[in-house]
Amino acid sequence: MKIILENWRRLALLFLILLLLFLIGNWSQKKAETSWNVNAGEADNSPLSDTEENDKVEGEKASEGLTLQSGVGEEEMAVVDIKGAVHNPGVFTVPSDSRLHEVIEKAGGFTAEADTVQVNLALKVWDQMLMYVPKKGESADIISSTAAPGTSDVKKININSASQSELTELTGIGEKKAQAIIEFREKNGAFKTIEDLLLVPGIGEGILSNIREDISL
Template sequence: MFHFDRIQQKIFVIMGILILILSGILIFREYNYRGRLSADLSGTSPQIWENPGIVPSNKPAEEQPGKQVRSGETERQIIKVYITGKVKNPGVITMYEGDRVDDAIKLAGGALPDADLSRINLAMKVQDEDMYYVPGIGEEIPDEILLPGSQQSAGSKVNINKADQAQLETLPGIGPAKAQKIIEYREKHGGFKTIEEIMNVSGIGEKTYEALKDQIDIR
């Protein structure tokens, strides 16, 4: 038989108590962990991916890299215009219907340093097959050359198939309402075939025609 003195007996008792305490702590932690894990799993619904191996992105389509989003786009007719004068690369350029004179100048490489842009209307819409001239500072422009957006020069005529509303309003007897009717008529009928056809426009009779016939053409 083993005999232990009082000190040894106390040591064994203390060690036993410590072992019991540590065992209780470990059991409590294990029980608590299992309880929390069970609660988490019960409140979570699994995510199903139809294509395994591809993680779905939370970003909307328009924010995903490499994806192009097309919205609000409309098809526009391609046209060709001739731009010359004080531009870096004069010549025939391809544009879209509805583009402006300012766009044409940029496509021609930009204006030269001695160009006088104050004499032309940069906001004017370009027309298919038209010529646009960018004048120089102090340059005298021949009568046959019409600057973009300027009033008609003496001896020049208004092309009623291509003129915008402002140009049409320079004609005698043509105000905003009649100018708009001329534009609507040519769009509906594919343009004027003769200058006399302008009398088919509502509000334009023989008297008005006689006053403007020498100032219009259909080129």
């Protein structure tokens, strides 16, 4: 009798344990389903789905790419007026880092009458630059209505065409030296370089260094 009673107790305890495990498992499953439904609802109610969010990100990246590309290739330009002994005088727009020979090419190149010795083809151009290409026998410098950056608007004295009174405006050049300059160029032709002034009697390195920035060819 005691053995039978003990077996019933064990069966009852085992039944209670199994019932408890079943209840706990059922409760856990319901909690998990409730949590999943809540998360799913939040995802559905969000402003953008995963696909829409990805599309938005890709669109923003594409927009940024277009913005960056729009800035690429922008180049500062200079408007240059060229006159004189070129085939097609006129106004030309070129990149601001261009040299004079590039503008002359745009103007059709030199004519047969052009005095190319007086033209510095390596000169860097600037915006609103006015250039005159002289013909042979003319004494003309490149003229600029707006001075190049970093330079002054003070007109330089052309030693190939200046009068005696104009030459005397230079530091250290009196009437005798001015006359000597005129006689030298009449006898030997136009000065080809600034340094040719040293060939004129009475003009040395000291005087030349004082007037170098105030003269032109």
